[in-house]
């Protein structure tokens with residue numbers, strides 16, 4: 176058993192700069208190949224010259240913020256994810272920097288809760304996200320995807336992120352929530368800024384009329400204030416005139432005989448808009464890259480539609496849109512032979528586990544026919560917090576691939592290189608430009 180914390184790594188997985196060229200595959204592979212877990216020290220939050228000033232929860236409290244255990248192997252992530260009693264989402268924070276208890280309370284949505292409260296809140300919305308229920312959105316997803324692709328093909332390409340991967344998921348999640356089309360661009364703007372809270376380029380604290388201390392806002396971002404205000408406005412409307420959208424359901428829902436407070440509802444809304452949008456967008460951005468770079472793989476799909484489901488899973492794995500989530504140990508415990516003390520941070524690097532050689536054959540290969548057993552962990556390692564929107568995300572991605580194939584075109588590029596989102600949390604692209612080439616008959 177490894178009794179003490181390991182010394183330092185030569186790469187700091189908490190630093191957004193570590194991801195400037197994408198997922199640091201070589202560094203993760205090194206760590207996976209090393210026995211036990213790796214201790215990743217972190218500089219004090221907000222310390223002078225800290226490159227991570229403005230990185231997610233940059234205003235963390237001092238307690239326990241000297242570092243975290245980096246969990247990089249697939250099997251370890253699966254076992255931690257399924258043990259909510261030992262590894263809490265409610266203690267400390269689910270992102271790298273620990274935040275104070277008042278900030279935790281102010282920010283908490285179901286993703287930062289443990290059972291039984293988590294279970295009660297999840298029950299309010301889970302029926303809207305079952306595979307069967309999300310099929311109800313198929314026609315509108317297809318219409319949206321077809322329209323965006325037609326426009327993209329007509330102008331001969333351009334920035335795929337701006338033209339396709341941004342508008343599609345926000346359109347779908349806004350339809351679900353009941354946000355009118357005229358406000359979709361505003362939601363895109365707000366969620367873009369939320370992610371900037373995880374980068375080294377944060378917004379001014381008073382943006383969007385914010386007067387709340389940033390440490391009390393999700394992602395330390397004033398854009399979260401903008402989302403809250405918007406949620407309140409829409410919630411009021413639906414309270415007065417309910418429709419069949421999710422906002423109407425949430426403002427009238429009861430947990431233990433009580434309705435959600437305004438703040439609880441706003442945090443729910445915030446979670447849905449962020450979780451349903453940025454993640455799917457990032458995956459679709461990488462899908463664009465895969466279409467251009469692995470053209471032959473998409474030719475396989477043209478002749479064998481039965482591979483569409485495995486292709487969708489392969490995109491999710493390869494993109495690994497969310498790079499990590501964190502848990503906090505509630506008791507002294509052990510993972511992979513490494514002793515973990517009560518209160519230690521345990522960070523699950525999905526972006527590593529999805530390329531774990533022990534779990535996947537030739538993990539660096541992009542293979543639309545890959546039989547993913549075990550499954551990738553792009554949606555988390557299973558258990559209570561497994562992505563609520565997994566079926567919806569799968570459907571959106573699959574339909575986008577189908578509509579792309581139906582147009583008999585091929586993306587060429589990326590032209591002029593990719594512009595990546597600067598973040599230690601989201602594996603996203605800001606820009607990915609392609610040209611469109613017609614395929615011969």
Ligand code: HEM
Nearest residue numbers: 285286450451454455458496554555560561562563564568
């Ligand atoms: C490709 C797209 C997506 C990816 C990669 C993704 C990834 C994730 C991950 C990694 C988690 C945490 C799992 C864990 O802690 O075990 C999560 C949770 C969650 N996701 Fe997704 N997600 C995606 C799409 C969506 C969509 C479309 C929605 C729709 C609303 C959504 C809603 C949520 C919610 C509400 C949670 C919290 C669940 C809970 O705490 O019980 N996600 N997602």
